[in-house]
Amino acid sequence: MTKTAWSPHDALKWLALAASALLAAYLIVLMYVQGEYLFAILTLLLLGSGLAIFAQRRASAWRYVWPGLAGMGLFVLFPLACTIGIAFTNYSSSNQLSFERAQQVLLDRQFQSDLRYNFSLYPAEEKWQLLLESGDGQRFLSAPFAFGAGEQTLTLQPATALPATASAKLRAITQNRQALSQITARLPDGSQLRMSSLRQFAATQPRYQVGDRQQLTDRETHQVWWPNHDTGFYQTKNSADQWNSDKLSPGFTVTVGWKNFLRVFTDQGIQKPFFAIFLWTVFFSAISVLLTVAVGMVLACLMQWEALRGRATYRLLLILPYAVPAFISILIFKGLFNQSFGEINLILESLFGIKPGWFSDPTLARLMLIIVNSWLGYPYMMILCMGLLKAIPDDLYEASALDGATPTQNFFRITLPLLLKPLTPLMIASFAFNFNNFVLIQLLTNGGPDRIGTTTPAGYTDLLVSYTWRIAFEGGGGQDFGLAAAIATLIFLLVGGLALLNLKATRMKFD
Numbered sequence: 001m002t003k004t005a006w007s008p009h010d011a012l013k014w015l016a017l018a019a020s021a022l023l024a025a026y027l028i029v030l031m032y033v034q035g036e037y038l039f040a041i042l043t044l045l046l047l048g049s050g051l052a053i054f055a056q057r058r059a060s061a062w063r064y065v066w067p068g069l070a071g072m073g074l075f076v077l078f079p080l081a082c083t084i085g086i087a088f089t090n091y092s093s094s095n096q097l098s099f100e101r102a103q104q105v106l107l108d109r110q111f112q113s114d115l116r117y118n119f120s121l122y123p124a125e126e127k128w129q130l131l132l133e134s135g136d137g138q139r140f141l142s143a144p145f146a147f148g149a150g151e152q153t154l155t156l157q158p159a160t161a162l163p164a165t166a167s168a169k170l171r172a173i174t175q176n177r178q179a180l181s182q183i184t185a186r187l188p189d190g191s192q193l194r195m196s197s198l199r200q201f202a203a204t205q206p207r208y209q210v211g212d213r214q215q216l217t218d219r220e221t222h223q224v225w226w227p228n229h230d231t232g233f234y235q236t237k238n239s240a241d242q243w244n245s246d247k248l249s250p251g252f253t254v255t256v257g258w259k260n261f262l263r264v265f266t267d268q269g270i271q272k273p274f275f276a277i278f279l280w281t282v283f284f285s286a287i288s289v290l291l292t293v294a295v296g297m298v299l300a301c302l303m304q305w306e307a308l309r310g311r312a313t314y315r316l317l318l319i320l321p322y323a324v325p326a327f328i329s330i331l332i333f334k335g336l337f338n339q340s341f342g343e344i345n346l347i348l349e350s351l352f353g354i355k356p357g358w359f360s361d362p363t364l365a366r367l368m369l370i371i372v373n374s375w376l377g378y379p380y381m382m383i384l385c386m387g388l389l390k391a392i393p394d395d396l397y398e399a400s401a402l403d404g405a406t407p408t409q410n411f412f413r414i415t416l417p418l419l420l421k422p423l424t425p426l427m428i429a430s431f432a433f434n435f436n437n438f439v440l441i442q443l444l445t446n447g448g449p450d451r452i453g454t455t456t457p458a459g460y461t462d463l464l465v466s467y468t469w470r471i472a473f474e475g476g477g478g479q480d481f482g483l484a485a486a487i488a489t490l491i492f493l494l495v496g497g498l499a500l501l502n503l504k505a506t507r508m509k510f511d
Contacts, residue, residue, distance in 0.1 A: 013054075017051060017054060017055055020047070020050075020051060021051055024043065024044075024047040024048070024051070027043055027047075028040050028043050028044050028047075031043060035098075038082075042073075042074070046070050046073065049066070049070075050066055050070065053066050080492070083485045083488050083489060083492075084485070084489050085485075086481055086482055086485035087260055087261070087482060087485035087486040087488070087489050088255055088256065088257060088258070088260070088482075089253050089254065089255055089256060089482050090231070090232045090251075090253060090254055090256050090259075090482050091253050091481045091482045091485070092479055092480045092481055093479035093481075094249055094250060094251050095232045095233075095250070095251040095252060095253050095254075096250065096253065097250055097251075097252050097253065098252060098253060099252040099254075101252070102250050102251060102252035103210065103214070103216075103227075103252075105250060106207075106208050106216060106234065106248060106250075107206060107208055107210060107216075108206075109206070109207045109208065110204040110205060110206055110207055111204065111205060111207045111219070112194075112196055112202040112203065112204055113202065113203045113204070113205055115191065115202065115203035116196065116200050116201070116202045116203075117132035117133060117134050117140075117193060117201045117202075118132070118133050118134075118199055118200055119131060119132050119133070119185075119195070119199065119200065119201050120133070120167040120168070121167060121168040121172060121173060121176075122163040122165050122166075122167055122168065123165050123168060124144040124163070124165070125144070126146070127144035127145055127146050128145060128146070128147065128168075129141060129142055129143070129144055129145075129163055130142040130145070130154055130156070130183070130185060131159065131162070131163070131167075132156060132185060132193070132201055138158070139159040139162075140156035140157065140158060140159060140185075140187055140188075141156060141157060141158075141159035142154040142155070142156045142157075142185070143155075147176050147179035147180075148179060150182060151182045152183055152184070153183075153184045153185075153186055153192075154183060154184070154185050154186065155186050156185055156186065156187055156188070157188065158188065170198065173198055174198065177195075177198070180195045181194070181195050183195065185201055191203050192204060205219060206219065207219055207220060208225075211224075213226075214226075214227050215227070216234060216248070223236060224236070224237075225248055227252075228243055229254050230254070230256075231243075231247075231251070231254075232251040232252050232253060232254040233247040233248060233249075233251040233252075234247065234248035234251075235247055235248070260483045260485070260486035261486050261489075261490075263483060263486075264483075264486060264487060264490065267455055268455075269453065269454050269455025269456065270454070270455050270456055270483075272454070273451055273454045273456070273458035273462075273467070274464075274467070274487070276451075277458065277462050277463065277464055277467050278464060278494070280366070280460075280461075280462075280463070281435055281463045281464045282435075282498075284366070284369065284370065284373075284434065284437075284463065285431045285432075285434040285435045285437075286431065287370055288370065288373045288374065288377060288430070288434045288437075289427050289430045289431050289434065291370070291374040291377075291378075292373075292374055292377035292378045292380070292381045292430065293381050293423065293427060293430075295374060295378040295381070296377075296378045296379070296380070296381025296382035296383075296384070297381065297382075297385045297415075297416075297419060299378070299382045300381075300382045300385035300386040300389055301385075301389070301411065301415065302314075303315050303318075303386055304386070304389050315386075318379060318382060319379050319382070320379075321375055321376060321378070321379050322376075322379030322380055322383070326376055326439060326440075327439060329372075329375070329376060330372065330439070330440060330444050331443060333375075333444065334443065334444055337358040337359070337368055338358075339355060339357055339358060339359060339360070340355075342358075344358075345358075359445060359448060359449070360449055361449070362449055362460035362461070365445055365448070365449060365460060365461045366460065366461055368444070368445075369440065369444060369445065369461055372440065372444060373434065373437065373440055376440075377430070380430075381426075381430075384423065384426060385419060385423070388418075388419050388422055388423070389415070389419070392414070392415065392418050396414050397410060397414065400413075400414060428499055431498070431499075432495050432498075432499060435463070435464070435465075435494075435495055435498075436463070436464075436465045436491070436495070437463060437465070438463070438465045438466055438469065441461060441462065441463055441465075441466040442466060442469075445459070446459070446466075447459030447460075447461055447462035447466050447467070447470060448460070456470070456471045456480070456483070457470040457471065457474045458470070464487065464490075464491050464494075465491065467487070468484045468487045468488050468491065469484070471483055471484040471487065472484035
């Protein structure tokens, strides 16, 4: 049996697969060396499965499915899994490192002892010499060295005489202060000194020493710090072997179980704003969908009215809010609603003598959000309804005209029922979008006005998504990513549950 010769296409294919395999192996090893084990495993799974699929002809059908599955795993399932994982930890701005890394950071800290030397710089042609002098007259001189070499260690020897050149002035020391701070001076007895001021070098020592039970002893104060794997900090203990409140920063990440989820339901400073914000989020999402669909549907019906002249112009003008980028429209509305200089308040003051506090009053701030969101959302619904109206047979309206039906009866008995059924999935999607409408809240009100007496930052116009963002990045006691991840997990469950309830209520099933 003769062997089939390789075609150029096959050679190119295997060459590309070999190059991809080498690149994948390099990336996996690099991630593993840097301690990114999770990313290394994910890369191994995705690229390994991809190479296996593209290398075998029997798996050719999977070649069209794999990119979509890989994208879903990488951009949907992996972030979701990471978020859920963080929700069960104390991960925050003060607890970001692993235990080993946090311990190493503390061990790298140094303190200056009482051993101090006055120093002088002497020019040596195009280089410098460092002279250290103690209070009892001992002198140590370095070999000529150059600045700008980054971290460097100079070995100094006892000096019997001063250099022949004059010492540098304070100006030269100030100009080279950054370079001097990177120099370690080593004396003959092994002592290491670093610049402590513009005139002195001081001996430095590691501040902490690790013990056999991972405890750290402070060489300067002789205080013993013990790792607390419940809080994720090194802390001291009292005589009763109980934890004190003092903590060493940085802390380390530990698993806290359901603690973050329980805080949402047990901490009154979190529970009250959470449930209030949840109810407002549901109301805001529902009323936004209702108003945008109602306005869009009515305008679409008007645009289909054949007796209306200039329909093309009206249609263009009504679609403009959808054509302008949302963030530009939001910022424009923010200026229009300005309490002191906004055009809306200027008109209201001239007509009725009132200047509403759109950004300071909780009710008016929420009303403003609904108005702006309805303005931004109705063009999308109008375009959809205009397309769906074309699909309604004219025979239905002709038959209703023979029965003497009015336009209002036609709308509620023919148009509305036939539009609602195809619009229902889009309305559910719009509800989910408004449930997480972060851009509108962040740009228009930033969640304000703020609520008083809460443990975490919370505002009257915050949605759950913006509330989560503020916990993660604006927390007064530190950025609490663990709590934010717990709330994000709850948001995912709530949105998914509400979507399923909507689908069940409308008797729609997945194929």
